[in-house]
Amino acid sequence: MELPQTWDTLPVDVLSRIFIARGEADKRRVSELLEVSRRWAHLGSLSRLHQRGALVSPLVPIKPIAPGVSQMSLKAAKQLYGSAWKHLTPIERRVVLSSAAPEGVDIGKWEYRLEQTRHVTVQIETDEIDTRMPAIKEAFVPHQVKYGPQSVDWKNSCYMEISENTTPAREVSPQMLEVCFPFLQRCDEEMEKWYAGIYGSGSIEKLTRLQSFVTRYLPFDGQRALLKHVDGVQVDCSAILALNSNSEFEGGGVTVWDGVPRKQFDYPMLPGDLCLLDNMVWHQGNPIDAGERWVIVIFYTVRLDHPSLVGRTAELRSEMANDVGANECDQSAAA
Secondary structure, X not given: OOOOOOHHHOOHHHHHHHHOOOXXXXXXXXXXXXXXXXXXXXHOOHHHHHHOOOOHXXXXXXXXXXXXXXXXXXXXXXXXXXXXXXXXXXXHHHHHHOOEOOOOOOOOHHHHHHHOOOEEEEEOOOHHHHHHHHHHHHHOOOOOEEEOOOOEEEOOEEEEEOOOOOOOOOOOOXXXXXXXXXXXXXXXXXXXXXXXXXXXXXXXXXXXEEEEEEEEEOOOOOOOOEEEEOOOOOOOEEEEEEOOOHHHEEEOOEEEEEOOOOEEEEEOOOOOEEEEEEOOOEEEXXXXXXXXXXXXXXXXXXXXXXXXXXXXXXXXXXXXXXXXXXXXXXXXXXX
């Protein structure tokens, strides 16, 4: 049966037959899933939802855990399965995590709470940021793009790297990429360490920057903030690096909504502060009322075969990375 591009137009009865067709309870779960897809209108394609695991939950029955018995935690499952954990399918992992912990495995409540937050803030060295900040401002040329489902005009960012399907921009600044390249590499290191720490070393097939850009916030309508949003279903994780001192602007910072139950986290984002975000975590760049606020934003994939990393896009990105790397080596040798 050929499925339409936007599957939320299908009746619940049809969806139930396609997926599970096991009675009214399953139809209710499909209805709940439909509500999710309507809220995420831009995810319309069934294949995208399946790729991100959104269809896993309705397909796996959750058996009630007996009173006094602990449910398996992600941390305990990874310890028990070891290297085999990365070979389990999403549905198999869901079954494991929905089951009772084996006898002799002690699950502390803190294990669940630690695993329910999917973001972190760390700090990197600021000396090189201070040194390169004048060059960043000099290289900055805003690229005007249409952003988000409402096609909002966005002219705050200078793009360094782009990719098909995930980037509204169609031009980049090689000069800005060269200036910021050490920061991009440093962010890569922190992201790889953090992401592998959450999901295991086998979770990263290849960490690749889908997009990277420098954003300058100004105290004008449409340029003072980027309000509550997620970075998109194709973005596996993302990073925000604060560049300039808070004394240069009023307001700002980053707010993140994360956890189960969801909580609000407010970060002032001092120079060198790096906020790392997992897929589909709600956040915003808070409004400024005066001055200029500068940040680097990176969108990542951890997949080797991401659809945006093929064809001419891959060739151009490889050429640009090689050019920048060669320039960095030349500068190091001259120093």
